[in-house]
Amino acid sequence: MFMLKSLGKMIWGDPNKSEVVSIPSGQLYLVRPGSLKGLRECIFKDAAACIRRTTTEYHYQLVIQRVYEEGEEEFDENDEEDDLSDEKTFLVDESLQFRTGTRDGCVTFAWRDLSGDKGDLYEFVCDKTSQTGSTQTFELVMYQCMFERKYRRSHENATDADLEQFTYVAPERQEQPATPPRAQAPVASTTPTKTPVTKSPAQPKYEAPPPEPTTAPPARARPEGGEILAEVTAELHLFDAAQGVFMLQDQEVTAVVTEVDQWQYWLSIDGKDKPWLGQPLEAEMNPVFNYEHTSFIWNYYDDESHAYSWLLRFKDIETEEKFQEGVMRALWERLNEVKWTKVKDDERDYVMEAFQEDTDMPDVPEEDEEEEEQYADAQQSDDYDMDEEWDNEVTKMDAAGENSQLAVGYKHDRSFVVRGNKIGVFKHTNDNRLEFATTINKVQNLKGVDFDPSKVMLHEEDSAMLLQNPNDPTKIFRMDLEYGKVVDEWNVGEDKVVKTFGPSSKYAQMTGEKTVLGLGPNSLFRIDPRLSGMKLVESEHMQYATKNDFSAIATTETGFVAVASNKGDIRLFDRVGIRAKCQLPALGEAIIGIDVTADGKWILATCKTYLLLIDATVKDGKYVGELGFKRGFAKDSKPRPRRLQLKPEHIAMFPRNAPLSFTPAKFNAGTDTTETSIITSTGPYVVTWNFKQVKKGQLDKYQIKSYGDEVKADNFKFGSDKNVIVALPHDGDIDGCKASVQEAYEGVVIDAYQKPYQPQPYRQQPLLDRCGTAAVYGGASCNALTGGRPFCISLVRHARCFLFFSGGFQSYIAT
Structure with a gap:
């Protein structure tokens, strides 16, 4: 390498140019040897490295820039907020402990992450097309820049020994002193010198202890069995x-x-x-x-x-x-x-098909590939810091308990968080943040009795909020948000329990619509507050004699109604007051939430450990193309349910205190947008699926972000599929909403977003690098296990987050 010094003037070139030397193609990783069960995390899937001059003499920067693929830059050119996340800069100094190595035939450069934990490294893996001469030149220039910064003079007269002092010597490879430790000679000189170390091009100079392999737990004894x-x-x-x-x-x-x-x-x-x-x-x-x-x-x-x-x-x-x-x-x-x-045979088939991972949806039209890329690469940043986002918040909302409910505004940019008998109001700012506005204190009924709302829903163009009191289930309470007080109580009957309620149509909350739909354990009805006395509309009231145990309700834009039950079945109505047009069989688990697309073509039901996605369009017979809300499905042509679930191997990576339990899943919503994403949460994780890909049968298109604490409620900002608002429990005061309400969902922590296999380096998204210590196994080093398919897996320790990439199912199996 030092033989290249004779080419110094040719290498350094024009002093007026900002770049001294560059490597045009590679990948940037974050290497964290101290992490649990992993080693490397990909930061930029396609990147370029260069050494750049600064305005300060003898000071240089090591710069790693994301390189866009064709078409990506055009898409992202308006994302000014992401510009900084596309470039990482490091002041060239000997404290970086810069080193070289190889990984699967590729030259690597590595240096300390000075802002990370002890032992954390950045690693730039040069593309195999990089010539040996260019990588050696890059290494030489790094040492020359270190020399200039340390001695504040030009490198031109630096000797080989002067530059050799900056080569990294791994602690485990340092030569042992000739004298015993107790008789070590004093240091005779402060001149920085190091014994030259012969480099091995076949191995990197930094080694991390391998994580402990997973071992099988002891087998439990089998009870006495029967059939x-x-x-x-x-x-x-x-x-x-x-x-x-x-x-x-x-x-x-x-x-x-x-x-x-x-x-x-x-x-x-x-x-x-x-x-x-x-x-x-x-x-x-x-x-x-x-x-x-x-x-x-x-x-x-x-x-x-x-x-x-x-x-x-x-x-x-x-x-x-x-x-x-x-x-x-x-x-x-x-x-x-x-x-x-x-x-029944058809119901057995319905259940069996729901548990199959293989899925084929030939009737779904092909989506624009550019739109798919847009979802995969949209709004991700490695510079988002949850705490820094809220450093300027000084507001308080002292209340006992935890945040429990979240309502996101339809008409106005407001979000509401329920905590005990208080409601925090937050304004959505233009830079995708939440700004505390006010607190509604002491939610009370008309008699002045406090209560903690168990359900809230915005109403009448976000001017009012409907509340449910768990201790008074026969009523719905209407709060005027301008005054912050309950001004009306809607009684539906002394013996008519309102288990839950919902809007009359998907976007009724954006209008002055007065009525809402109520759901009892065995009944569906309309509530009209304009009626005198009891507010239940008798002509739009369907009461079942059987115990259906209804649990959730959702409506389409035109007012079709989907009702789910704790038994697991789903009923579809074209209007309120008559029997359902269609009943979809239960898979066995209770349904805790339901949503539908605005056009009524897709139904999304939430169970504890999985989601169900159902195509509500009739595929066969006389009424092909009609919706199940209007026409029932033939006995032998009920829609096949699609189970959306986390891969068991991903769940195995969850911490012990985070059992799988989904919150009600929702589509993103907006009057000028179509549904492109699905959101839910489990424990501290928010999960989103790419709905466009799921409709094609690719059910593993999900991403997960960890928030470090249990997610109580979550939803997309209205009109967006990228900004997510999350309510977390907090510690005693609403600094609460500092960390308890988060907007601008950008970081990907688990990413099972798999693209069709192509024989090229795998693609990864920039990751949130402030969640905690991260580490990754994968990349080309896993090719032997995956038959050449791309594969990567990482674990973020402190935030308890994970990232998974796979070129296919076979990537997960080793023999």
């Missing part, structure tokens, strides 16, 4: 979070599903030499069957609630179908306490 529902042989794999792959545990095991008590079932997996697993069959297993790879993936939780992800690979489709039949029967009977054999 065997399924018994098959298969391969057994366990997901290793350290390597990001399923590792083969046993080439041949016997998997048995057994009835052990009334409505209680057990899964046991035994090898020839040892028992591997025993667990009850329940919805929390998050089961997924994949026919393409003849596999079954699920979660297992040990006694300390630590999640493991297991995989069975079957020899053929027939074996998988046999096992699936047993698992689905056990889950169904446990949840419904009804024998599987009594279920």
